[in-house]
Amino acid sequence: MGHIHQFNQLAAKYDTTKNKDMAKRSTDAIRSLLDKNHTKTAIDLGCGTGNVGLDLLEEFESMLFVDASPEMIEQVEKKLANMDTKKASVLCLDIEKDVQLPYKADTIILSLVLHHISDSHKLLSKLYDALNEDGQLLIIEMEKQEEISSGHQHGIDRSVLAAALTEIGYQHIQSDIFYDAKKEKDEQGVSRFILSARKK
Numbered sequence: 001m002g003h004i005h006q007f008n009q010l011a012a013k014y015d016t017t018k019n020k021d022m023a024k025r026s027t028d029a030i031r032s033l034l035d036k037n038h039t040k041t042a043i044d045l046g047c048g049t050g051n052v053g054l055d056l057l058e059e060f061e062s063m064l065f066v067d068a069s070p071e072m073i074e075q076v077e078k079k080l081a082n083m084d085t086k087k088a089s090v091l092c093l094d095i096e097k098d099v100q101l102p103y104k105a106d107t108i109i110l111s112l113v114l115h116h117i118s119d120s121h122k123l124l125s126k127l128y129d130a131l132n133e134d135g136q137l138l139i140i141e142m143e144k145q146e147e148i149s150s151g152h153q154h155g156i157d158r159s160v161l162a163a164a165l166t167e168i169g170y171q172h173i174q175s176d177i178f179y180d181a182k183k184e185k186d187e188q189g190v191s192r193f194i195l196s197a198r199k200k
């Protein structure tokens with residue numbers, strides 16, 4: 001739960017140029033894999049300030065923005081108050097607790113959340129149950145990378161993640177790097193990938 005406290009502190013200053021630019025790159029990557037035949041209901045889980053979900057709102061009939069941080073949810077509410085939309089709703093909920101999402105969705109977006117989750121297998125199983133038949137889980141994450149100085153590892157190994165998803169029952173798993181830190185000459189940065197998995 002410590003990280004939620006940190007996200008509360010971060011919320012008001014989360015929308016830096018860099019974070020907004022990366023969110024835009026993420027939504028472009030999501031659009032490239034989004035199955036537009038099943039896009040009635042969406043959930044942006046761990047939505048933060050809502051940059052990813054809000055940019056994708058036009059693709060869906062409704063979207064639920066979920067986050068464990070009340071301060072992040074407040075930022076989404078402020079943005080929604082300035083928009084003329086009845087498509088969006090918000091929910092403050094810690095998905096790691098013994099709770100379920102309020103309804104099933106066609107699309108679940110999990111952008112930069114998984115690496116904060118202690119039991120990712122449990123979460124991915126919960127999300128499988130929360131998807132409609134043919135539903136699509138879209139994950140944005142940082143590529144696994146060795147940090148030479150400390151030996152500390154960042155990010156997620158895509159092949160390990162794909163194996164875990166397959167074991168749960170997800171199918172048609174596809175992934176792609178949409179931000180290559182080396183090519184971008186971003187020495188501090190980490191490459192990012194999009195992964196799509198279907199409930200079939």
Ligand SMILES: C[S@@+](CC[C@H](N)C(=O)[O-])C[C@H]1O[C@@H](n2cnc3c(N)ncnc32)[C@H](O)[C@@H]1O
Pocket residue numbers: 004007023045046047048049050051052066067068069072093094095096097110111112113116117
């Ligand atoms: C790095 S931010 C990503 C925000 C946004 N998805 C994006 O891509 O810009 C991670 C978000 O996940 C939320 N989060 C982390 N653990 C969570 C949990 N157990 N339940 C719900 N939200 C969680 C945090 O509060 C934070 O807003």
